[in-house]
Amino acid sequence: MAQMADNIAAGGAMGEDAVQPYGMHVSSRYLDLTKRKLELTRLPRELQLPEKRRWDYGTPKAVLEPLIDFWLEQYDWRTQESLFNNALPQFRTTVHLALTEAEDVVHTSDATPTQATFSELNSPQQINSPTTPSHPALATPTAIDSSSSSTHPPLRVHFVHKRSTHRNAIPLLFCHSWPSSFVEPYKIIDALTDPVSLPSYGTGAQQAFHVVVPSIPGFGFSDASPVEGFGLRETANAFHEVMARLGYAESGYVVCGSGWGFAVCRALAIYHPQHCLAIHTTNPSLVAPTAKKSPMAWLKYHVARVTKARISFLSFGYIPSDFARPKASKAKPQQDLRMLGDRFDSSEATLASQYSQRPQTVSYSLCDSPAGLLSCVLDAVHSRSSSTPQSSQQRSPFLSPAELVRNDDVEMQIQEMPRPEIPMSPRESETNGSDYTWTPTEILSWTMMQWLPGPEAGLRWLKQATLDSALDHPSFWQYCPVPLGISHFRRRGGTDEDSPLMWATSSHKLEWVKRHRRSARWPAWETPDLLVLDLRECFGGMAERGLVRLRKEEGE
Numbered sequence: 001m002a003q004m005a006d007n008i009a010a011g012g013a014m015g016e017d018a019v020q021p022y023g024m025h026v027s028s029r030y031l032d033l034t035k036r037k038l039e040l041t042r043l044p045r046e047l048q049l050p051e052k053r054r055w056d057y058g059t060p061k062a063v064l065e066p067l068i069d070f071w072l073e074q075y076d077w078r079t080q081e082s083l084f085n086n087a088l089p090q091f092r093t094t095v096h097l098a099l100t101e102a103e104d105v106v107h108t109s110d111a112t113p114t115q116a117t118f119s120e121l122n123s124p125q126q127i128n129s130p131t132t133p134s135h136p137a138l139a140t141p142t143a144i145d146s147s148s149s150s151t152h153p154p155l156r157v158h159f160v161h162k163r164s165t166h167r168n169a170i171p172l173l174f175c176h177s178w179p180s181s182f183v184e185p186y187k188i189i190d191a192l193t194d195p196v197s198l199p200s201y202g203t204g205a206q207q208a209f210h211v212v213v214p215s216i217p218g219f220g221f222s223d224a225s226p227v228e229g230f231g232l233r234e235t236a237n238a239f240h241e242v243m244a245r246l247g248y249a250e251s252g253y254v255v256c257g258s259g260w261g262f263a264v265c266r267a268l269a270i271y272h273p274q275h276c277l278a279i280h281t282t283n284p285s286l287v288a289p290t291a292k293k294s295p296m297a298w299l300k301y302h303v304a305r306v307t308k309a310r311i312s313f314l315s316f317g318y319i320p321s322d323f324a325r326p327k328a329s330k331a332k333p334q335q336d337l338r339m340l341g342d343r344f345d346s347s348e349a350t351l352a353s354q355y356s357q358r359p360q361t362v363s364y365s366l367c368d369s370p371a372g373l374l375s376c377v378l379d380a381v382h383s384r385s386s387s388t389p390q391s392s393q394q395r396s397p398f399l400s401p402a403e404l405v406r407n408d409d410v411e412m413q414i415q416e417m418p419r420p421e422i423p424m425s426p427r428e429s430e431t432n433g434s435d436y437t438w439t440p441t442e443i444l445s446w447t448m449m450q451w452l453p454g455p456e457a458g459l460r461w462l463k464q465a466t467l468d469s470a471l472d473h474p475s476f477w478q479y480c481p482v483p484l485g486i487s488h489f490r491r492r493g494g495t496d497e498d499s500p501l502m503w504a505t506s507s508h509k510l511e512w513v514k515r516h517r518r519s520a521r522w523p524a525w526e527t528p529d530l531l532v533l534d535l536r537e538c539f540g541g542m543a544e545r546g547l548v549r550l551r552k553e554e555g556e
Contacts, residue, residue, distance in 0.1 A: 009269065015480050017093060017096075019091050019246070020091060020093065020544075022083060022091050022092045022158060024081050035072060038068055038072050038371060040070060041371040043064070043065060046061050046245040055379075055382065058379055064371065067440055067444070068371050080448070087189070088183065088189065089160060089161055090160055090161075092157065092158045092159070093157060093245050094155065094156050095155050095245070097151070098152065099227070112162050122532065152230075153226055156181070157239075158214070158220055158221035158222045159213060159222075159242055160211050160213040161213075161246060164192075164194060164210050165193075165194070165273075166208035168207070168208065170194070170207065170253070170539055171212065171252075172192065172253065172254055172256065172535070173213075174212065174213045174255075174256055174257065175214075175262070175265050176215070176257065176261050177259035177522075178458060180378065181450070182213045182214070183509075184213075184525060186525075187528040188535075189526065191528070191532040193208060195207065206540070207444040207535075207537075208249070212246065214239050214242050216236065216458070217238060218457025218460065220453060221453065224457030224460075229464060230461065230464060231237060231461065231464030231468040232464075232465050232476070233267050235267065236268040237272075239268065240271075240275065252277045252551055254276075254277050254280070255279050255280075256280040257281060258282040258283060260402070260440060260462070261281075262279075262284050263469050267468070270476070273482055274483055277279075277550075278482060278483040278511075278542050278547065279483070279484045281484070282489060283489060283498055285499060286499045286500070286506075287471065287477060287503065287507065288499075288503055289505070289506035293479075293506065294505070294506035294507070297335075300502070300505070301500075303316065304318040304324055309323060317501070317510075318500055318502050322501075322502070322510045356377065356466060359460045360460075362455075367456055370447070373447055373451055374444070374447045381446070435519050478507070479506070479507055479508075480507060480508055481509050483509050483511040483512075484511060484512075485511060485513070485539070486501050486512070486514075487514050487516065487531065488513070488515045489518055489519055491521075501513055511547060512542065514534055
């Protein structure tokens with residue numbers, strides 16, 4: 001049914017532009033190569049630090065080493081590959097983009113679209129030849145003459161598409177972040193497309209969605225762009241083309257994403273405001289309002305700051321904890337983003353900046369070392385602020401030791417990863433829920449989604465995305481009238497140290513906010529039950545208030 005719906009929605013596209021079903025199948029030779037590289041891993045020496053400071057220099061050896069052993073001895077990619085293929089209906093289509101003025105026509109040596117061709121790696125010479133790059137994503141250079149062309153070379157974009165059977169379903173474009181991939185919404189996609197009846201959950205609780213999850217070009221199984229300067233705007237254009245190919249652009253769609261996914265969402269709202277109807281994000285990094293760009297938002301912020309948000313009619317949506325952090329209140333607006341990035345050594349912003357400053361240099365090591373790439377993913381996923389005491393067996397504050405300890409228990413990784421069960425009430429989920437515990441299988445599956453295509457294109461994208469979202473960018477931080485909803489989750493250990501949510505009013509039309517007591521870094525994975533309810537309430541409520549109105553409804 002999904003395949004038929006996609007073919008119809010493709011608008012009669014033929015040939016390479018048609019929407020084609022896709023399934024992951026990694027070459028056995030490439031899996032064997034990965035195993036050999038893991039066996040040859042040489043781990044560096046490290047300092048002996050106190051328990052509280054063990055992550056100060058990066059991923060500790062005591063966390064990484066048992067995961068490498070688990071990868072070699074127990075992890076089964078074929079099982080995970082089958083789970084993702086069965087749960088996430090995947091497709092690919094070719095998009096044609098126009099070059100923007102900011103793009104320089106400089107092509108990389110891996111211009112041939114070779115992402116997602118791991119099952120095609122049939123020649124032993126491609127693995128063993130000393131003159132051939134060992135990574136399958138690094139293909140033979142192909143010359144592209146673009147001196148007289150204003151169009152971007154065609155890109156095959158990989159995406160997940162699951163339609164809802166509900167008549168009132170809203171098209172939802174989910175933008176993944178880094179270092180995640182299209183598997184990020186694995187635990188929420190069913191609940192979004194087929195909501196259960198929850199009359200006591202309030203406005204929009206039964207809202208359904210047609211879910212689309214594209215892979216950013218260079219991530220997952222989407223082709224990497226061979227053009228320098230491919231960043232947020234170009235990604236937004238590619239995603240919009242996918243939505244148009246599926247027939248959703250004409251009616252309009254909503255978008256959601258966190259971290260770098262939110263940056264893509266914002267680019268969609270800025271460059272495609274006629275089609276992007278609303279945005280939802282979680283724990284965004286925001287810029288403080290300035291008197292020049294947003295005088296009213298600036299005035300409200302400073303009034304609330306003077307009163308410390310303790311006078312309700314002068315709080316303007318701020319809360320006292322927004323002003324309990326000296327850095328948030330004393331930092332100059334120009335320092336806000338830097339301050340937010342520096343506050344958490346393991347934050348997405350800081351790590352992305354470190355890895356993307358010199359992407360080609362870093363790629364030589366990460367493309368050749370699955371253990372090195374695993375350490376990067378661990379560093380991005382973990383949280384140093386966990387307050388849970390560690391046992392002698394538990395090596396990490398966020399990893400379950402069960403799989404690592406029970407070496408003879410293979411069933412744990414063969415079982416399907418848990419899907420969210422909607423709790424009895426939101427209050428029960430908030431009060432009884434605990435910090436999410438990642439399993440080694442989950443961490444390795446996320447790492448595999450970076451290892452398979454190779455991280456080099458993703459790092460180049462991060463470099464450009466960082467430039468595209470800089471404070472001095474001419475358009476990225478301009479005011480955007482597209483409605484915005486924000487879900488806020490606490491940091492591990494009960495900390496709450498993000499930028500004030502009301503800062504969003506300086507660059508967005510803020511329409512919905514919910515603050516949670518639960519902690520989450522990746523809500524779609526760590527607190528899927530709450531995120532599903534938030535998406536329904538946010539977009540369903542906006543639809544009932546007329547803020548989100550699909551254009552097809554106007555003629556009904």
